[in-house]
Amino acid sequence: AQSVAQPEDQVNVAEGNPLTVKCTYSVSGNPYLFWYVQYPNRGLQFLLKYITGDNLVKGSYGFEAEFNKSQTSFHLKKPSALVSDSALYFCAVRISGGSYIPTFGRGTSLIVHP
Amino acid sequence: EAGVAQSPRYKIIEKRQSVAFWCNPISGHATLYWYQQILGQGPKLLIQFQNNGVVDDSQLPKDRFSAERLKGVDSTLKIQPAKLEDSAVYLCASSPDGYSNQPQHFGDGTRLSIL
Numbered sequence: 001a002q003s004v005a006q007p008e009d010q011v012n013v014a015e016g017n018p019l020t021v022k023c024t025y026s027v028s029g030n031p032y033l034f035w036y037v038q039y040p041n042r043g044l045q046f047l048l049k050y051i052t053g054d055n056l057v058k059g060s061y062g063f064e065a066e067f068n069k070s071q072t073s074f075h076l077k078k079p080s081a082l083v084s085d086s087a088l089y090f091c092a093v094r095i096s097g098g099s100y101i102p103t104f105g106r107g108t109s110l111i112v113h114p
Numbered sequence: 115e116a117g118v119a120q121s122p123r124y125k126i127i128e129k130r131q132s133v134a135f136w137c138n139p140i141s142g143h144a145t146l147y148w149y150q151q152i153l154g155q156g157p158k159l160l161i162q163f164q165n166n167g168v169v170d171d172s173q174l175p176k177d178r179f180s181a182e183r184l185k186g187v188d189s190t191l192k193i194q195p196a197k198l199e200d201s202a203v204y205l206c207a208s209s210p211d212g213y214s215n216q217p218q219h220f221g222d223g224t225r226l227s228i229l
Binding site (some may be wrong): 004032034036041042043044045046049051090092094095096097100101102103104105106107 | 215225
């Protein structure tokens with residue numbers, strides 16, 4: 001079994017400030033972890049993934065995420081938020097190896113204030 | 115490259131009617147996924163195809179939902195008869211070969227409203 005928790009329904013941050021969107025996971029086995037972003041009336045867009053190797057993963061649009069195995073977390077971060085980063089963010093997990101089905105969190109709405 | 119295409123973008127039907135959604139994945143992508151995204155929730159996988167075979171349909175309500183991918187390219191998802199709780203956005207996604215380490219490419223979805 002696998003699950004993903006995004007504990008915050010909404011995150012508010014001022015433009016120019018750093019942002020963090022939290023994600024914790026539970027999986028039997030080694031995880032593959034993903035972050036996606038969804039803009040209104042659009043599909044999900046891939047931001048970054050952790051497969052193996054460095055715990056700090058860099059992705060699109062200046063986003064990065066840190067894999068922490070002991071805390072089973074994969075928090076999304078950005079040093080300086082933009083108003084255009086305002087969107088819905090989803091964390092997803094899959095069991096490594098094979099073609100296991102993915103499980104998504106319920107999403108976190110990020111609002112960046114000018 | 116062209117992205118995942120879905121149609122229609124919006125559909126409104128009455129309960130107990132039937133409806134079908136169409137998806138054309140990215141060219142060359144062997145794996146196709148259908149998701150249901152209810153407002154305020156993350157996408158839930160309904161079915162995963164590898165070419166024209168089903169990899170996983172454990173979360174597909176088979177009494178009313180069906181899906182096919184006859185030639186291993188386009189796919190159709192059908193609901194018959196629709197219930198009020200089927201109101202959601204139906205997302206199609208594809209990936210080159212479905213391995214767990216690959217991200218998925220999503221279409222913009224079909225928003226279904228049941229009256």
